[in-house]
Amino acid sequence: MIYTVTLNPSIDFIVRLDKVEIGAVNRMDSDDKFAGGKGINVSRILQRLGYDNTATGFIGGFTGRFVEEGLDKEGIKTQFVSVDQDTRINVKIKADDETEINGAGPVISESQLAELETILSSLNQGDVVVFAGSAPANLGNQVYNRLIPLAKKAGAEVVCDFEGQTLLDSLNYEPLLVKPNNHELEAIFGVKLNGLDDVEKYAREILAKGAKNVIISMAGDGALLVTKEAAYFAKPIKGQVKNSVGAGDSMVAGFTGEFVTSGDPIEALKWGVACGTSTAFSDDLADIAFIKETYEKVEVEKR
Structure with missing residues (x-):
């Protein structure tokens, strides 16, 4: 089984208009809302290619329900940890220039993090886990140094899609791909x-x-x-x-x-x-x- 881990999922709210005028009322030409986050994107493409996979991470509130329902409609299995605050909304403005406004995301408690650690510890030999994207601010990306070893200890391979120091840190765990x-x-x-x-x-x-x-x-x-x-x-x-x-x-x-x-x-x-x-x-x-x-x-x- 392939698992994807998205610690800070989102609703990607895509807005299209010709031009953004700062300080004025702007009316969009069209918009879309998708379940977002790097690991979730991986899950959605894997499913379209016919690869069975399970999306996990943290999810919360009415925005979290939108994400879960969207994945369910696409036939993607989920095993999220529920959190107290809403999953974030990321606004992608496609106009004369492309602009993104990304939400901060929820605060994750130690007990909620422990739930995710239990999921990763219960994986099997032959599983593959895709870790991708940034973590919620209160955890920081150093949390991956707690999570990735759990998957490796369980016998799973890991794929790591990070930037900078987080990518360098992940190399200690011999990822299948960066x-x-x-x-x-x-x-x-x-x-x-x-x-x-x-x-x-x-x-x-x-x-x-x-x-x-x-x-x-x-x-x-x-x-x-x-x-x-x-x-x-x-x-x-x-x-x-x-x-x-x-x-x-x-x-x-x-x-x-x-x-x-x-x-x-x-x-x-x-x-x-x-x-x-x-x-x-x-x-x-x-x-x-x-x-x-x-x-x-x-x-x-x-x-």
């Missing part, structure tokens, strides 16, 4: 990357620190998968970018689902790129028909 983008890779090592050779060089530094597979996403410049055995470059696919929210999560889902099933890194990269690209070219997370169409366009070459 997926920084090229800018995050630059920030981690304090360097400027010039070309694929540099990207591969520093991705291998991530491998040396403990990761089993590293994907460096480079937006319109493609993606590079680096393993201990080889490196594979997926060429960029041309199209109109409509949505930057969830593209990276979609890539994580596509890679994880295929790799756990087949163990084939090239096929996993192709599905990861297909999912990430098709979501970038969609208003919401991509549907399965578009993902399959995009998959046919993915070209991967060994370096």
Whole structure:
């Protein structure tokens, strides 16, 4: 079973209008509301690809019920810990510029955290857990240093989609996959990357620190998968970018689902790129028909 952990889920409230005028009344042209959060995005794409999975984390209030009901409608199993305060709302304004206003999220008690620890401790050999995104403020991202070891001790593999120090800390647990983008890779090592050779060089530094597979996403410049055995470059696919929210999560889902099933890194990269690209070219997370169409366009070459 694949589990996704979203410590601070959200309702993603997407608002579309031509232009935002500060200090004036702005009327939207259209809007959508989706169950959001990085791990939840992974769950939604996994389900569309046909991979059974369970979403867990913290959920609360009427906003939390919206998230759970949305996942249930998509056939996604959930095992959330209930909390006292409302799940947050993140507002994504798509206008002449794209602007995000993200909610803070609820306060998590020690007993509620212990409930999640119990869930992770009860996993089985062969399970895979995707840890993704930031934690509620009162926990801080250091909480992952409590949670990830529980999954590993239970015999599960872990996938870690974090930035900065949280990503570096996660390498102590030998994650199956990490997926920084090229800018995050630059920030981690304090360097400027010039070309694929540099990207591969520093991705291998991530491998040396403990990761089993590293994907460096480079937006319109493609993606590079680096393993201990080889490196594979997926060429960029041309199209109109409509949505930057969830593209990276979609890539994580596509890679994880295929790799756990087949163990084939090239096929996993192709599905990861297909999912990430098709979501970038969609208003919401991509549907399965578009993902399959995009998959046919993915070209991967060994370096």
